[in-house]
Amino acid sequence: MIRSGNELTEDLVVEAPACVVGLGAGGSVVLRALARAGLPAVALEEGSDHTPFQFNQREEQMIPELFQERGGRMTDDLAIQVLQGRGVGGSTIHNTNLCKRTPTEILELWARRYGVEGCGPRDMEAAFQTIERDLSVSRIPDDGINPNNDALRRGIAALGWRGGVLSHNRVGCIGSGFCELGCAYDAKRNARKVLIPEALDRGARIFSDVRATRILHDRKQVLGVEGRTAGGRRVTVRTKVVVLAGSAVGSAALAIASELPDPHLQQGEHLRIHPGGVVAGVFDQPIDGWKGIPQSYECTEWLDLDEKSDKRVWITTAFAHPIGTAVVLPGFGAAHMKSMRGYRHLAVLTAMLHDESAGHVWLKDGTRTMLHYEMNEGDRRQMVIGLRACARILLAAGAREVVVPAVPPLTIRREAEIERIDANVVRPHNIPLTAVHPMGTMRMGREPKTSVVRSTGEHHHVRGVFVADGSLFPTSLGGPPQISIYAFAEHLSPHIVAAARG
Amino acid sequence: MNRRGFLRAGLAWAALGATGVAALLRTSGYDRADRRVAYMRALSAWHLAVVDALADRMCAADVDYDAPGAPPRPREVEVAAFVDAFVADSEPPIRRDLLAAIGALEHAFPALAGQVQRFTALSPARQDAVLAAMEGSSIDLVRGAFHGLKSLVMMGYYRDPRTWGVLAYDGPLVNRPAGGWVPLRYKGAS
Known part of the structure; x- marks a missing residue:
């Protein structure tokens, strides 16, 4: 079920084994993994759900619709335009579908310098293969x-x-050239097309047009998520597992706004x-x-x-x-x-x-x-x-x-x-x-002094808060990140499933 | 941000703040009889005048408008109406920034080119000098305002198919007659 927050006529409170915040590459993988494990989670996505029929190949309409801040997001000195997606499927709706694995040198660097464990090239191989198969990478x-x-x-x-x-990750591409405005021909094997239908079939519930505004917690354990619709309706998800997957910008902003414990001031830092x-x-x-x-x-x-x-x-x-x-x-x-x-x-x-x-x-x-x-x-x-x-x-x-x-x-x-x-x-x-590739603001690592989450993706200080998007990455990747985000979410999903099972 | 940058930004914000005050005081002399004003959701009569003037300079044609095949004037393609809708549909902080940038263009940025009159009162050549000064300004916020305003106006202009002849751009494939490419049918279609 995908329900738009715009349809809500009253505040809503739901309970779920887990809540995924943001439905781009990472969030969609986790939602599917939870559903496959018999844990139908709730997802909150601040953007809308779109069908290929809506992608009319008009820049002035699609850019404001599919991108954060209507395409106008900039660094605070207004020097760099930062293009990020919003909507069910996130940036996978409008990216150019480039598929490169996380380079071996980068995975080894993360292990060596940041103490990231269990995410080396061999550890990640199965996740890469799964994702490349699911997305029909060629x-x-x-x-x-x-x-x-x-x-x-x-x-x-x-x-x-x-x-x-x-x-x-295209199948049936006709070469229209309008990838960045959404594919009107549904040729992208993106998160919306490949992952979300299965999660829905298995009972996941998605609320689009709901912006998560606060992670509820008692400083040690997460208690839920609160969100708002454009019309001011409040959506509260009571849960013991929250997965932040709203991008390196959105996830960090939500963590900061929610005042998650951060004694070493790491949340939101190290942005690449x-x-x-x-x-x-x-x-x-x-x-x-x-x-x-x-x-x-x-x-x-x-x-x-x-x-x-x-x-x-x-x-x-x-x-x-x-x-x-x-x-x-x-x-x-x-x-x-x-x-x-x-x-x-x-x-x-x-x-x-x-x-x-x-x-x-x-x-x-x-x-x-x-x-x-x-x-x-x-x-x-x-x-x-x-x-x-x-x-x-x-x-x-x-x-x-x-x-x-x-x-x-x-x-x-x-x-x-x-x-x-x-x-x-x-x-x-x-x-x-x-x-177009923000990364690194909730990075993983062994030391709480230099990272936000463990190598399992779980927050160092608040039990039940996980991260599953590009904010995990301790450094830049040096190439398109979508496969890395999908694969890390796939690789970390067992930890999230285990936590949701409680 | 280093100290110099901080000071520059501070000065720029002060100028923008002063502009807001000036804008409140100096909203006379604009065409309130313009019938479009009634349909604007975010722009007032004076905002509308500024956006019109800005679009006329930003999107000025490289040929005479009466020449065969000349591009349309910005007012023909209703750039201001597009800007109004864009601003109105933006979230409040962005809306405030965009309206502040329009106000600064009218009341503050002419000073960058040594002009004491407001932007809409300047000749086209002097308006161009103001825009050039903004684009080349060493103050981040001024350049940022230029970029933001240019983006908005260019979006309003080049969204219109009548401008695409200039580019030899054939527009969205979904609107083109069937030719060499045969769009796939979305599997959900009946």
Whole structure:
């Protein structure tokens, strides 16, 4: 049963063996695991439930509907746009379906440096396999590589750099190119399609359009969750197990608002976001980058996940529909419109950082969720490396010119000019930066002094509070996180089930 | 945030606060007879005038509007109505920020370009100078306000299919006539 909070005419109190807060990748896995164990849980999701019929491929309607803060979430200095999903299925509804496992180097680092136990490569193998099977993960076929991604492929090949075709979780994709606005063709094997139906069939109850506002607890044991609808109705779930799965931003904000014991001030800290900057190549031939699978190829030449490496840039494509492009292209007025006329000739790459900068989630006036994040000097250097690499790839692929959307725009026509992309170009607010992968604010680890939850996902200080989303990750992943989130939720689910059984 | 950044932010917030006061005092001289005002849910008459002026500059065409194939004017595609709906449907803190940014554009940001008149009273060239000063400002909040306002107006403009000719964008696939691609039927469809 999925019931919208908007339909409630009075306050509601329900009892359940567990309550899952947030129904993205992690929450959906846990809801299914509980249901499979004969423990039909209740889930609260602040966004709505959508069917593919509602995905009308219109940016101005889908972005406010599917993204937090109507697509306008920013870091508190307004320097970085942070795109996060809301709704049943969370970000899996509008992500670009990239599937990469948590890198072995990262899992080993978490064990070595943060004392994460039982989550090494071998420990995680079964969870990865389960998730990849459920989501029908497969390599994107060669004929699914559109001209924008082909520009990346050709550039990498010309330079002799490392790169390759990505894997995805689509079946029956027709290449409409509107993935980020929800798939109207239901070709995404996402959480809403794959996991939630089974959980519902087994008795799980979902309340959409209900925002969890407080975790009820006595400082040692969780007692329930309280939520509110837009209309002000209160939904109270009485339970002894609460699973936070509302993203690295939402879960941390709820933990802070609920005043969960946090003697070492760890909740909301260590935020990583994979900040990304873009570079556009202008080609003589039409690219029509809005058509076809948006992201199908990657460059890993500048990514080495070894702890001491100084290569921390992952490069892939980043095409946007008209509104997104208009916002990113610098300037305004006639000059801006002239740039927009080149829309179909643009190929766009993004340099996404495996970031070391650590931000935090905080509450303004005790209620409004805010993100503080400033890129450190090391990450700024990496951004310069990344943007230069993107420019080099695009020129090698045959771009007539390359544009870095700085203020003022930086246009590069020859390899020798690439050095003009320097630290000054990437200073705050000078280039549009976007982040779509918040992680790390409720991180796991052995020591309560440096982490929020144990390696089982359970809170160090409050029994029955678990975390099952990207906030678990002690560091950045260096790549798309959806498989990691699904798999960690799958891997930790037995602990949650055991707690719910009591 | 370092100390310098803190001071800058403090000054910017002070300017925004002062703008709020100024906005309360300086709401005369706007076209209250504009019939659209009656349909606005979030924007007042003076907000509407500011958004109109902003959209005219942000989305100014690179050709004469009378030229064949010229893009539509922002008012033709009702950018202000879109902005009003967006602001009205936003949660209260975001609504407050957006209205504050509109107010600051009208009453505070012209000073960045050495202008003493409000934004809507400036010539188009001077309005452009104000926007350029905002975009290039060293104050985070000013640049952030520019970005926010630009995003809102661009969304209002490029949402309209009449603007897509500029881009050679063929729009949502679900609305295109059947051609080379055959959309799959959603399995739940009858």
